Amino acid sequence: MRVLGIETSCDETSVAIVESTGGALTVTRQEIASQIEQHRAFGGVVPELATRQHLLRLDPMVREALTVTPLSAVDGVAVTVGPGLATSLLVGASYAKALALAAGKPWLGVNHLEGHLFSPFLSRGLPPGRPHVALIVSGGHTLLVNVRGILDYELLGGTLDDAAGEAFDKVARLLGLPYPGGPEVERLARQGDPRAVKFPRSMLDSGDDNFSFSGLKTAVRVHLQKPGRAAPADVCAAFQQAVSEVLVGKTVRAARRLGADTFTVSGGVSCNRTLRAAFEQAADRAGLQALVAAPEYSTDNAAMIAAVAACRFERGEQSPWDLDVNPNLRLAAD
Ligand code: KG4
Ligand code: ZN
Numbered sequence: 001m002r003v004l005g006i007e008t009s010c011d012e013t014s015v016a017i018v019e020s021t022g023g024a025l026t027v028t029r030q031e032i033a034s035q036i037e038q039h040r041a042f043g044g045v046v047p048e049l050a051t052r053q054h055l056l057r058l059d060p061m062v063r064e065a066l067t068v069t070p071l072s073a074v075d076g077v078a079v080t081v082g083p084g085l086a087t088s089l090l091v092g093a094s095y096a097k098a099l100a101l102a103a104g105k106p107w108l109g110v111n112h113l114e115g116h117l118f119s120p121f122l123s124r125g126l127p128p129g130r131p132h133v134a135l136i137v138s139g140g141h142t143l144l145v146n147v148r149g150i151l152d153y154e155l156l157g158g159t160l161d162d163a164a165g166e167a168f169d170k171v172a173r174l175l176g177l178p179y180p181g182g183p184e185v186e187r188l189a190r191q192g193d194p195r196a197v198k199f200p201r202s203m204l205d206s207g208d209d210n211f212s213f214s215g216l217k218t219a220v221r222v223h224l225q226k227p228g229r230a231a232p233a234d235v236c237a238a239f240q241q242a243v244s245e246v247l248v249g250k251t252v253r254a255a256r257r258l259g260a261d262t263f264t265v266s267g268g269v270s271c272n273r274t275l276r277a278a279f280e281q282a283a284d285r286a287g288l289q290a291l292v293a294a295p296e297y298s299t300d301n302a303a304m305i306a307a308v309a310a311c312r313f314e315r316g317e318q319s320p321w322d323l324d325v326n327p328n329l330r331l332a333a334d
Contacts (some may be wrong), residue, residue: 051090171235
């Protein structure tokens, strides 16, 4: 089964080809066109700009991929149909449907969050078959998921307000750092002392699997208004430490409670090297295995979408032609 995957749910245009043979997954090609430069001046993603960029970039990227793997060698076309920005999703979905229809191939609308659940396994060549706990940490989502088996999910908890990546972006803005804030905060934090300020570990001991990061962002804002405020590098390091302790603590606890021997981490925030190291150390201490997505599969990408579709196509699934995009699509088991 060879799948052409398309991802246009937010501000990355991505095209990939994934092959599935006997349960193993191989990413034979992946291209990601980031739009960060276009959105930076506005301090965040501007939906209309994102849509226009997808329109400009998607077709040449697909044509380029098809010069290496011809459409005749593709068994199906997959595309993200939600969650995401409505008009961005529509560019990818309309394109994928038209391509599949013209080529006489099946198409499949994929849940972007399910893609993120697959991403830690892509560099290991496997679909997520083993039971485990998954943490998705991106600009739009902070979710803990009980993955009971292949394509079998139970949502454990999510954020009650800001997503983890959103908190990084907002704290960066408070410090006058450019968008997207995550990499900037990480860079500055390297020169800072994480113990310089004690920010709240929100909901670390809430007894459930939910998160909240808006109070932490407010604590940073209040701290920055004080006359004796810490240096920006110290604020970044202390903020990052607070986020890290909450994400790591709650993920490890959920894995232990459910008797899982493995947890995974994916989404843009999992690019953060301090966080990756914290997850790995905590897993070692708890006798668990941590699978953190490789950076090329952490942020939004089409390989994870094609991989989900390869598994679903192999089970005989395909989408009806009238399937619409859904900006608020949730995980099946929500
Ligand atoms: O998964 P992603 O590319 O897009 C969404 O689906 O949201 O995640 C983007 C988010 C942004 O909020 C960005 O600031 C954050 O991931 N991010 C990071 C790092 N790199 C990206 N956060 C912390 N540290 C990083 N190194
Ligand atoms: Zn995402």
